[in-house]
Every structure is written in C-alpha cells, then in structure tokens.
Amino acid sequence: RKEVEQDPGPFNVPEGATVAFNCTYSNSASQSFFWYRQDCRKEPKLLMSVYSSGNEDGRFTAQLNRASQYISLLIRDSKLSDSATYLCVVLDGSGNTGKLIFGQGTTLQVKP
C-alpha cells in the first residue's frame, strides 16, 4: 500500500465548477498535512496546510479526518488558472525531520 494515495484523474471541469480531491495516508502517526500545486512538472509550491478543524483560503477549503486518515481539497468557482496537478503531502510520521511524503498527484484541467 502506498503511503499517500490519490486518484490521479484527470478531472476535466468547466470554469465555475466546484471540484473535490481526496487523499488517504497510511501512517496513523503522521501529524502534518499539506496540499501542494505543481504546474507542468515545475517545482511544487505550497498551496495550504491542512488542519483537523478544516481551513479555508479564498476558494480553497481543506479538510482532515484523522480517524479515517483522509484528506480533502475543495476548489470552488474553478478558474482556468487552477489547471495544474495537486499533490497531497504528509510530513513523515516520525516528525524528527522535514521529510515530506508525496502522493502521485491529481490532475485538474479547467476548460472554458
């Protein structure tokens, strides 16, 4: 079983649509979770951290369910510029280093 699993997609949605991505992780000791964005195989960039209470940043909402070891990202009112690969990322369970464990990514294509 992969440490972090995502549906690779692609998700093809029209502008203005709401889209949700899901992710599961295997190590129950993991403490910190993130969503990154990667454009055209460029470097990944931090989109947002994910907290148990849920957190929102503009059109983006992230949720964490520790009991189910499940993370989600919701994008509302999709823009063409949201087209990218979204990476679910978990900080290594030991927490002693900043080692990040990446999912394979979910590709989003927003169409006019």
Added chain:
Amino acid sequence: NAGVMQNPRHLVRRRGQEARLRCSPMKGHSHVYWYRQLPEEGLKFMVYLQKENIIDESGMPKERFSAEFPKEGPSILRIQQVVRGDSAAYFCASSPASGGFLGAFGQYFGPGTRLTVT
C-alpha cells in the same frame, strides 16, 4: 532574497557517465532535502542533509548515488555510471529548521534539474 537555486536546469548524460547536480539553499537555510520525480510519478524523498552531515538517506538507492552538503558551497547530488532509469526531475528543497511542522512548512523548492540519460 534569492530562492533555492539548482543547476544545471537540464543535463544530458550518456549511459555510464557521471551526473552532478547542484543545489544552493535559500540564504539562512542550513537544511537541504533532495527529491526525485520519475516520469508520471510523484516526488520521492531521497536524502536530508545539514551542513557537513547526512541526517537521513533512507530514500537513496544503495549504489551509485551519493550526496554531500559541505561547509562552504552548494549541496551536490552525484550519480555515478548513470542508467536510463535515472532519467527524472531532481528537486532540491531547503528549510530554516530541522524537524516538525516548521521543517516541513518552511520548505522551499528549487526549479529542479531534469536529467536525461541517452
């Protein structure tokens, strides 16, 4: 404040040659991570270094790969006798702290080096 710098951005090597990838962390960052992204796959952790020390190399292939982060100068990822399967994007990240949330949250990625082995 310049970001994480990697060079070269693109590197072509023939099978059996050596590849040297360089990473200069952000100013003030003394922690460096190397990740590899194979075609159509996610990023995979390779090694974590602090100045003059390898802290965690659990993701490094056992042979042909080595990394260093000297007291002065950039971090170097070295691949000896490259094979076609080494073709990938290699990303370096740096952070100002070692572990925990800040070690992860404060990581900034460089633009990557794309290695092609012919």
